[in-house]
Amino acid sequence: MADNHHRIDYVELNVASIPAAKEFFGRAFAWTFMDYGPDYCEFRDGRLTGGFAHGPVQPGGPLVILYSDDLGTTLDTVVAAGGRISKPIFGFPGGRRFHFLDVDGYEWAVWTHE
Numbered sequence: 001m002a003d004n005h006h007r008i009d010y011v012e013l014n015v016a017s018i019p020a021a022k023e024f025f026g027r028a029f030a031w032t033f034m035d036y037g038p039d040y041c042e043f044r045d046g047r048l049t050g051g052f053a054h055g056p057v058q059p060g061g062p063l064v065i066l067y068s069d070d071l072g073t074t075l076d077t078v079v080a081a082g083g084r085i086s087k088p089i090f091g092f093p094g095g096r097r098f099h100f101l102d103v104d105g106y107e108w109a110v111w112t113h114e
Helices: 018-029 071-080
Strands: 010-015 032-035 040-044 049-054 064-067 084-092 095-101 107-113
Touching: 010 018, 018 032, 018 040, 018 049, 018 071, 071 084, 071 095, 071 107
Parallel strands: 010 049, 064 107
Antiparallel strands: 032 040, 040 049, 084 095, 095 107
16 A cells, blocks of 8 residues: 555635636645646645635635744744634643634644644
């Protein structure tokens, strides 16, 4: 079996506007993008790839969690990019995190070690 068996390989989200999603995630996290026509865009965070598909927004899917070396600065960049904080920074065993809603209403989280 391959080393990637049963590991997250790709995340895909329907978005109302691919340009708005690119603007938000580019500004908030410095992600890069590859367009595949007007209705699909791949994103790259430097380690993981995923896609934005133009279509009906489906909030309430799985919670995707990003890691940050500096949680406070990341929260500030999310807000500056237009994200809405849905759960302010809170502690949990092993770290701290916050949740936010992106421009399409999807909830995401960002965490860091204690």
